[in-house]
Amino acid sequence: MITTEPGGAPATPSPQQPDTRPTTHRRNAVVAAGLPVALVALLAAAAGPAAAATAGSSGVGDPYFALAGNGGYNVRHYDLTLGYDPKTRRLEGRAIITARATQRLTRFDLDLKGLKVTSITVNHTKAAFRRDGQELVVTPRNPILKDHEFRTTVTYAGTPQPVTDPDGSLDGWIPTDDGAFVAGEPQGAMTWFPANNHPKDKASYDFAVTVPEGHTAVANGVFRGQRTAHGRTTFRWRQTEPMAAYLATATVGTFKVEQYTAPGGLKVYNAVDPREAAASAPVLKKLPSVLAWESKLFGPYPFKCAGAIVDHAPQAGYALETQARPLYDRAPDLSTLVHESAHQWFGDSVSLTTWKDIWLNEGFATYAEWLYEEQHGGKSAQKTFDSLYASPASSELWAFPPANPGSGAHIFDAPVYSRGAMALHKLRTTVGDKTFFRILRTWAAEHRNGHGTTAQFIRLSERQSGKDLDTLFHSWIGTKGKPSRP
Known part of the structure; x- marks a missing residue:
């Protein structure tokens, strides 16, 4: 992600009611009525912990977003069928979620906020459910056994509303004047489909999005065609490589669409709001060359397709690296295109394990901007580093360590981006260019379609360089305040 200011220039990053209630424990109460009180208590005490262990947790333990994701299962595939009317802002959806249980499950959660659920089935059998804030709590008729695959179908509808993040920005399904x-x-993600909404759980996706004729719905992955009937058009997309839920999109607008095959056979699909077309054209023309340049530095491009969605959404105020097809709130400049494209390696293919590690996304994408400028006739990365280092010790840049923003309110602040990039530059000057770029390529290759942590990146850097880098990383990503410069 990168925040923007009017004109498209990068800014310094800144930071239901229940539908139904299952009638649980009724049989237990009937059985207990015929037993001595002491025996009932003894049996309850013995069975309590074991029974509790069969319910999936309501979060995966992220230190910044406690309810993000859910325990007890891993999603393999989302099949999302959506219909959206920009005039009424009503969304109708059906999500078929194929998952594998990581424990015996008598109950599990999905993340879904605001939309009204009308029915849920688990393995084609009606399931009970209730709402608890952003948690959709599902109780299947029959327990799901550990390591078994199961399929949950959720039918829902309503007017999706974005969430306001801890830093005050909007996030999710953000209405625009045309979509x-x-x-x-x-x-x-939870504002428009039920999900295991944490980057630790990545899955493949199919999308079928129906909108009024004349509108376009753009999602992730390979475009599989469109069909118009009775004044409505359905667009189909398939994302086969694993994707975190937050990287999914189904952006709707009155877009101008461009499709072509780039050198090497990469399929490109660009959708651009006509109001942003003139300003976008010269930048989007460079997309194939930017991806080719990044592939030389970071390793093979990790997806089957590429492209961009350029909307007219000033209320959003940022661009996002939605997988294989970054999303821009306005015409991007070249540095923003480079940044979001670099995320396809660092953030999308290699995803963070907790939001605390977000510098592995944003510091890397920011440093890609520095490298691109350095290698395309602009100032060197060293000069960019020096300019930032000249910031006084009281500057926001030194407010917290990049590897520990402290809370979700600060994960998009300057230290994560700029000081994270500075840490990578210090690594580069310490180990040398040859080793540094080998580290980046190895990181992208070893964690492709998976996850990484700060500790793993440090170990990789030490293994590849043969150097003890504890002091470097402690100074540049592990402590607050302005590091001393040898």
Whole structure:
């Protein structure tokens, strides 16, 4: 992600009611009525912990977003069928979620905020459910056994509303004057589909999005065609590589669409709001060359397709690296295109494990901007580093360590981006260019379609360089305040 100011220039990053209630424990109460009180108590005490262990947790333990994601299962695939009317702003959806249980499950949660659920089935059998804030709590008729695959179908509808993040920005399904700007970092996926909404759980996706004729719905992955009937058009998309829920999009607008095959066979699909077309054209023309340049530095491009969605959404105020097809709130400049494209390696293919590690996304994408400028006739990365280092010790840049922003309110602040990039530059000057770029390529290759942590990146850097880098990383990403400069 990168925030923007009017004109498209990068800014310094800134930071239901229940539908139904299951009638649970009724049989237990009937059985207990015929037993001595002491025996009932003894049996309850013995069974309590075991029974509790069969319910999936309501979060995965992220230190900044406690309810993000859910325990007890891993999603393999989302099949999303959506219908959206920009005039009424009503969304109708059906999500078929294929998952594998990581424990015996008598109950599990999905993340879904605001929309009204009308029915849920688990393995084609009606399931009970209730709402608890952003948690959709599902009780299947029969327990799901550990390591078994199961399929949950959720039918829902309503007027989706974005969430307001801890830093005050909007996130999720954000209405526009001709559709919706759909950007889910870090919480917003739950505003438009039920999900295991944490980057630790990545899955493949199919999308079928129906909108009024004349509108276009753009999602992730390979475009599989469109069909118009009775004044409505359905657009189909398939994302086969694993994707975190926050990187999913189904952005709707009256777009001008451009499709072509780039050198090497990469399929490109660009959708641009006509109001942004003239300003976008010269930048989007460079997309194939930017991806080719990044592929030389970081390793093979990780997806089957590429492209961009350029909306007119000033109320959003940022661009996001939605997988294989970044989303821009206005015409991007070249540095923003480079930044969001670099995220396809660092953030999308290699995803963070907790939101605390977000510098692995944003510091890396920011440093890609420095490298691009350095190698395309602009100032060197060293000069960019020096300019930032000249900031006084009281500057926001030194307010907290990049590897520990402290809370979700600060994950998009300057230290994560700029000081994170500075840490990578210090690594580069310490180990040398050859080793540094080998580290980046190895990181992208070893964690492709998976996850990484700060500790893993440090170990990789030490392994590849043969150097003890504890002091470097402690100074540049592990402590607050302005590091001393040898």
